[in-house]
Amino acid sequence: MGSLFFLLIACGRNDKPIIAFYYWKTIFKLSEKETEVLKDNNVSKLYVRYFDIGLHPENQQPIPLGPIRFRQNINNFDIVPVVFIQNKVMSLPNLDIDDLAQKAFSLVTEINTKNKIQCNEIQIDCDWTLKSKDNYLKFIERFKKLSQKKLSATIRLHQVKYFRKTKIPNVDSGVLMYYNMGTIAVDSLNSIYNQKIAERYLKSLKKYPLHLDFALPIYSWAVHIRNQKVIGLRSKINVSELKKDQNFEQVNALFFKVKQSNYKNGIFYEENDLLKIEAISSENLLEMADDLDENLAQKPKEIIFYDLDEFNLNNYEKNIFKQVISCF
Numbered sequence: 001m002g003s004l005f006f007l008l009i010a011c012g013r014n015d016k017p018i019i020a021f022y023y024w025k026t027i028f029k030l031s032e033k034e035t036e037v038l039k040d041n042n043v044s045k046l047y048v049r050y051f052d053i054g055l056h057p058e059n060q061q062p063i064p065l066g067p068i069r070f071r072q073n074i075n076n077f078d079i080v081p082v083v084f085i086q087n088k089v090m091s092l093p094n095l096d097i098d099d100l101a102q103k104a105f106s107l108v109t110e111i112n113t114k115n116k117i118q119c120n121e122i123q124i125d126c127d128w129t130l131k132s133k134d135n136y137l138k139f140i141e142r143f144k145k146l147s148q149k150k151l152s153a154t155i156r157l158h159q160v161k162y163f164r165k166t167k168i169p170n171v172d173s174g175v176l177m178y179y180n181m182g183t184i185a186v187d188s189l190n191s192i193y194n195q196k197i198a199e200r201y202l203k204s205l206k207k208y209p210l211h212l213d214f215a216l217p218i219y220s221w222a223v224h225i226r227n228q229k230v231i232g233l234r235s236k237i238n239v240s241e242l243k244k245d246q247n248f249e250q251v252n253a254l255f256f257k258v259k260q261s262n263y264k265n266g267i268f269y270e271e272n273d274l275l276k277i278e279a280i281s282s283e284n285l286l287e288m289a290d291d292l293d294e295n296l297a298q299k300p301k302e303i304i305f306y307d308l309d310e311f312n313l314n315n316y317e318k319n320i321f322k323q324v325i326s327c328f
Helices: 002-012 032-040 097-114 133-147 157-161 195-207 239-244 282-294 320-325
Strands: 018-023 045-055 062-065 078-085 121-125 150-155 173-177 212-217 221-226 229-235 248-250 255-258 262-264 267-269 274-278 302-306
Touching: 018 320, 045 097, 062 097, 078 097, 097 133, 121 133, 133 150, 150 212, 157 173, 157 195, 173 302, 195 282, 212 282, 239 248, 282 320, 302 320
Parallel strands: 018 045, 018 302, 045 078, 078 121, 121 150, 150 173, 173 212, 212 302
Antiparallel strands: 045 062, 221 229, 221 274, 248 255, 255 274, 262 267
């Protein structure tokens, strides 16, 4: 009887991960739809891209790119500033790490002060490699000391599987980016998510020593192909609109062919160009959640969806985010 009582208590515990979102635009202003989705899913935490760090085209020194501007009050959200650092910055042979950490932290602080934002956590997003590893790990150490806050970092699948080589940054927790798994190519495979590719890495999750939360994709794009070569990625392609456009012809579930040369949303499409649609279905999201849940070392505290944008949200039914977290 006693053990049944404890089992019932355990089952009744609400230890599901929380739903959070990445916000990845340069101006923070929520649309009605975005506000509604946040409310419906009791979202209180947003990971907001504050700025990128890239290289100045002339002197090849690190510079901040596209710092965010807030157009509305966000006091009712727990904001986590995210700094995206291009890997080529961390690959610089003579990188002044102290200077970079100081400047990055100062800009985060400046944006927070200007917008009266109190934050408890900062996240660093960088797809570091073996070449940039030493600089990146030192940067994390310096930044953590400066900020005196909880620090999280994005982690890619290859960094989980080969962590003994790529090492683990000294952060409080990681966010596994469960997307961008394949090569952007002219074939019929989806480069955003591929279960077969994911399976090669999943078993490594149990051995990874750092606590991981998960970021799942809700974005889509079209791969623009000309003469069997990829010439670009086209974001926010509305498939139902494409079906109605007389300049395009649907070849199969994935591909559209350009029937006659035309401009669409400022992009020139030449006759016989192809657009390969890469999107994530609700079924894909549930499959990801199931696969991750089966391979966990420990339960995630958060599932973060990338990214909060009306265009992305319109592609899903209302309760998909709650369905996903119920898998864990």
